[in-house]
Amino acid sequence: MVGIACLLAVALPACGGAGRPAARQPNILLVTIDTLRADRIGVGVAPTVDRLAASGLRFTSARSAVPLTLPSHATIHTGLLPPEHGVRENGVGGLAATHQTIATLLKAAGYRTAAFIGAFVLDRRFGLAQGFDTYDDQIPRDPNATERLEAERPASDVVDRALAWLRTAGGESRRPNADSRLPNPLFLWIHLYDPHAPYNPPPEFRARTRTPYDGEIAFADSQVARLLDALRAAGAIDHTLIIVAGDHGEGLGDHGERTHGMLLYDSTLRVPLVIVAPGRTAATIDEAVSLSEIAPTILRAAGMTPPASMTGRDLLTVGLKPDTRTIRARSTTLRPRSRRSPLLCAHAPTRYMRAEARSRRARFPLMRRSGCARWAMSHARRRQRLPRARRIRRGRSPRGTTSRTHSPHRTRVGRRPSAR
Numbered sequence: 001m002v003g004i005a006c007l008l009a010v011a012l013p014a015c016g017g018a019g020r021p022a023a024r025q026p027n028i029l030l031v032t033i034d035t036l037r038a039d040r041i042g043v044g045v046a047p048t049v050d051r052l053a054a055s056g057l058r059f060t061s062a063r064s065a066v067p068l069t070l071p072s073h074a075t076i077h078t079g080l081l082p083p084e085h086g087v088r089e090n091g092v093g094g095l096a097a098t099h100q101t102i103a104t105l106l107k108a109a110g111y112r113t114a115a116f117i118g119a120f121v122l123d124r125r126f127g128l129a130q131g132f133d134t135y136d137d138q139i140p141r142d143p144n145a146t147e148r149l150e151a152e153r154p155a156s157d158v159v160d161r162a163l164a165w166l167r168t169a170g171g172e173s174r175r176p177n178a179d180s181r182l183p184n185p186l187f188l189w190i191h192l193y194d195p196h197a198p199y200n201p202p203p204e205f206r207a208r209t210r211t212p213y214d215g216e217i218a219f220a221d222s223q224v225a226r227l228l229d230a231l232r233a234a235g236a237i238d239h240t241l242i243i244v245a246g247d248h249g250e251g252l253g254d255h256g257e258r259t260h261g262m263l264l265y266d267s268t269l270r271v272p273l274v275i276v277a278p279g280r281t282a283a284t285i286d287e288a289v290s291l292s293e294i295a296p297t298i299l300r301a302a303g304m305t306p307p308a309s310m311t312g313r314d315l316l317t318v319g320l321k322p323d324t325r326t327i328r329a330r331s332t333t334l335r336p337r338s339r340r341s342p343l344l345c346a347h348a349p350t351r352y353m354r355a356e357a358r359s360r361r362a363r364f365p366l367m368r369r370s371g372c373a374r375w376a377m378s379h380a381r382r383r384q385r386l387p388r389a390r391r392i393r394r395g396r397s398p399r400g401t402t403s404r405t406h407s408p409h410r411t412r413v414g415r416r417p418s419a420r
Contacts, residue, residue: 024239025109025110025111025185025302025303026185026239026240026241026277026278026301026302027185027186027187027188027236027239027240027241028106028111028185028186028187028188028240028241028243028298028301028302029188029190029227029231029240029241029242029243030076030102030187030188030189030190030243030245030294030298031189031190031191031192031224031227031242031243031244031245032073032076032189032190032191032192032244032245032246032247033192033194033195033217033220033224033244033245033246033247033272034069034118034119034191034192034193034194034195034196034246034247034248035069035193035195035196035197035246035247035248035249035250035259035260036195036217036220036246036247036249036250036271036272037246037249037250037252037267037270037271037272038060038062038246038249038266038270038271038272040214040217040272041053041058041272041274045209045214045217045218045221046217046218046220046221047221048221048222048224048225048228049221049224049244049272049274052228052242052244052274052276053272053274054282055276055282056242056274056275056276056277056280056282057274057275057276057277057280057282057283057284057285057315057316058273058274058282058283058284058285059273059274059275059285059287059289059315059318060284060285060286061270061285061286061287061288061289062245062270062271062272062273062288062289062290062291063266063269063270063271063288063289063290063291064246064247064248064249064268064269064270064271064290064291065081065082065290065291065292066082066088066248067248067249067260067261067263067264067268067269068089068090068248068260068261069090069119069121069122069196069247069248070087070089070090070091070094070121070122070126070128071087071088071089071090072247072248072291073122073128073191073247074087074095074127074128075291075292076245076247076291076292076294076295077095077101077102077103077128077295078095078099078100078101078102078295078309078310079292079293079294079295079296079306079309079310079311079312080099080292080309080310081292084309085099087126087127090121091121091126093126094125094126094127094128095126095127095128095130096127097127097130100307100309101128101130101131101295102131102187102295102298102299103115103130103131103132103187103189104130104131105131105299105304105307106131106187106298106299106302106304107131107132107133107187109302109304110184110185111184111185111186111187111302112133112184112185112186112187113131113132113133113134113186113187113188114132114133114134114135114136114162114165114186114187114188114189115128115129115132115134115135115136115137115188115189115190115191116136116158116159116161116162116165116188116189116190116191117135117136117137117139117158117191118139118152118153118154118155118158118191118192118193118194119139119150119151119152119153119191119193119196120137120139120141120150120151120152121150121193122137122191123137123139124137132189134165136161136162136165138161139151139152139153140153152193152194152196153193154194154219155192155193155194155219155220155222155223156219156223158190158191158192158223159190159223159224159226159227162188162190162227163226163227163230166230185302187298190224190227192220192223192224194216194217194219194220195213195216195217195220195250196216197250197258197259199211199212199213199215199216200212200216201215201216201218201219202215202219205218205219205222213250213252224244228242238278239278240278241275241276241277241278241298241301242274242275242276242277243273243274243275243276243294243297243298244272244273244274245271245272245273245274245291245294246271246272246273247271247291248260248268248269248271249266249267249268249269249270249271250267250268251263251265251267251268252267254267255267271291273289273291273294273315275297275315275316277301277316280316283319285318285319287318287319289313289315289318290312292312293312293313293314293315293318294312294315295310295312296310296311296312296313296314297312297313297314297315297316300314300316301316
C-alpha cells in the first residue's frame with residue numbers, strides 16, 4: 001500500500017522559499033462497466049456506484065453513441081462520434097493512430113497512463129492502447145478462435161492486475177514534470193466486462209440478486225469498491241477525479257431484443273454516468289448528455305484545452321445553462337443483413353428522435369422514439385425481400401399518376417427504374 005500511496009500522491013501544493021503554491025492536477029480514474037443499464041443504478045444492485053452517485057454528479061439521461069463495446073469506447077476516448085473516428089463495429093478495423101485520445105493528450109502533459117482491460121474486444125490491436133504507458137490486455141483466449149471476440153476475464157482479475165501495477169509502479173522513479181517539485185499525476189482506466197452476456201456471476205452474488213445479469217453487475221460493483229478502498233487507503237481519493245460509466249445498455253427482452261447492438265432504444269442506449277470531482281457538491285442532472293463528452297471533461301479537469309475536434313461540453317458545468325444539443329446514436333448491425341444503410345437516432349430536448357435510413361432512393365422522415373427503431377428494422381427486412389421494382393413503387397395506380405413510396409419522394413408508376 002506504500003507503493004500505491006507513492007504513485008497516487010497527487011500534486012499537493014508545495015512551496016519553494018517565497019514561491020507561490022504550485023498548481024494541482026488531479027489523478028483521474030475512469031471506470032467503464034460493459035453492458036450496464038441505467039435502471040440498475042439507485043436500486044441497490046450496485047451499492048458502490050450508488051454511493052458514488054450520491055456523493056457526486058449523477059447524470060440520469062446519459063446515452064451511448066452506439067450500443068457496441070469497441071465503437072462506444074472509441075467515442076469515450078476520442079470525444080468523437082463513430083462517423084468521425086471510423087470505428088463502427090466490434091472486431092472490424094480499429095482506431096487510427098491519427099486520432100487524439102485522452103491518454104495521448106494526458107501523457108504529453110506529464111500524466112502516467114495505464115489501462116486494464118476485461119475483454120478481448122478491446123485488445124490493443126483495435127487501437128485504444130495508444131498513449132498508455134501500460135495497456136494490460138492479457139486475456140486467456142483460444143488461439144484457434146481467431147474470429148471470436150467473446151474472450152474475457154473476471155473483474156476480480158482486472159482489479160488484481162491494476163492494484164499490483166500500482167504497488168510496483170509506486171516504487172519506480174518519476175518521470176520529469178513541468179515542475180520537478182510535483183509528482184506525476186495518474187490517469188487510470190479500468191474496463192469491467194462482467195455484465196456482458198453470457199451471465200455467469202459467482203454463486204454468492206447470484207444468490208442475492210434477482211437475475212444472473214444483476215449478479216454480474218453486483219460482482220463488478222464489488223471490484224470497483226476494492227479499487228476505491230485502495231485509493232482511500234493511499235489518501236488519494238479526495239484528489240482524484242472519478243468517472244464511472246456504462247458503455248451501453250442491454251435489451252433483456254425489451255422491444256424483442258435480448259442483448260444489444262441491433263436497435264436504438266433507451267434499454268441499450270441509456271447508461272449510468274457518475275462523476276465525482278474534488279470540491280464539487282453532489283447533484284442529480286437530468287439534462288441529456290453523451291458519452292462523447294467524457295473526453296473534453298477529463299481534459300478540462302486536468303487544466304488542458306481540448307482539441308477543436310472534441311466539441312462536447314464540460315460535464316462539470318452542465319446544467320448551468322439551457323441545453324439545445326441533440327444526442328446522436330448509431331447502429332450498423334442491420335447493414336450486413338439487409339444491405340441497407342445504418343440506423344441513426346437523435347435524442348433532442350423535445351424528446352423526439354430521428355430515424356434515418358439513407359440509401360440511393362430513401363430518407364425516412366421523423367419518427368417517434370417509441371417506434372422508430374422497430375419500424376426501421378421491419379422496413380429494412382421488407383425492402384430486402386421485395387422485388388426491385390416494388391422497392392420504389394408500392395401498390396398500383398393508373399398510368400401517368402403518382403404513387404407514394406416509403407420515402408417522401410414520388411415515382412411515376414408507368415416508368416420502371418433503370419437497371420443498375
